[in-house]
Every structure is written in C-alpha cells, then in structure tokens.
Amino acid sequence: MAKVTVTLDADLAIEVMLLAGVRSPQDAVELIVRDYLARGHRTEARTGEAGDGSRVTQDRPIVQEG
Structure with a gap:
C-alpha cells in the first residue's frame, strides 16, 4: 500500500x-x-448510494379500493 x-497542527494531532x-x-x-x-460505507449500505435512482420513484402504484 x-x-x-x-502535516498536522500539533494540537490537532494530540487531540486525535x-x-x-x-x-x-x-x-x-x-x-x-x-x-x-x-461509517460512510455503513450509511451507504443502509440508505443506498446517492445515484441510486431506483429507490426513489415518482410513479406510485395505483391502489384500487372496493
């Protein structure tokens, strides 16, 4: 790899x-x-990727009553 x-600020490095x-x-x-x-990968697994358009659709199935 x-x-x-x-290069980091010393205070930042100590805090980390x-x-x-x-x-x-x-x-x-x-x-x-x-x-x-x-954490980012877990969030993507739960919510899907940003470009995942199949999860959000404008066409809703028509509910038939009666």
Whole structure:
C-alpha cells in the first residue's frame, strides 16, 4: 500500500491521539480515517448510494379500493 505524508497542527494531532487512545499520531490518524470510511460505507449500505435512482420513484402504484 502506498504511504502518504500529511502535516498536522500539533494540537490537532494530540487531540486525535487522545480520542483514539493511542500513543502514535500516525496510528491515531489512521484509526480515525478508517473509522470515518467505515461509517460512510455503513450509511451507504443502509440508505443506498446517492445515484441510486431506483429507490426513489415518482410513479406510485395505483391502489384500487372496493
């Protein structure tokens, strides 16, 4: 897997480390990003993708009474 270097403000890195409960800023940011992506995938699985037009239709079935 390719590696990317990202520069963060020290206060932000420390806050992420505290939230993630790890001692390494690298591990903390990786955990936060992985969690963010997993939440996005779970949301898509529940609601469908934005381009999923088959879920929203303008044609409603006609209900016959009687």
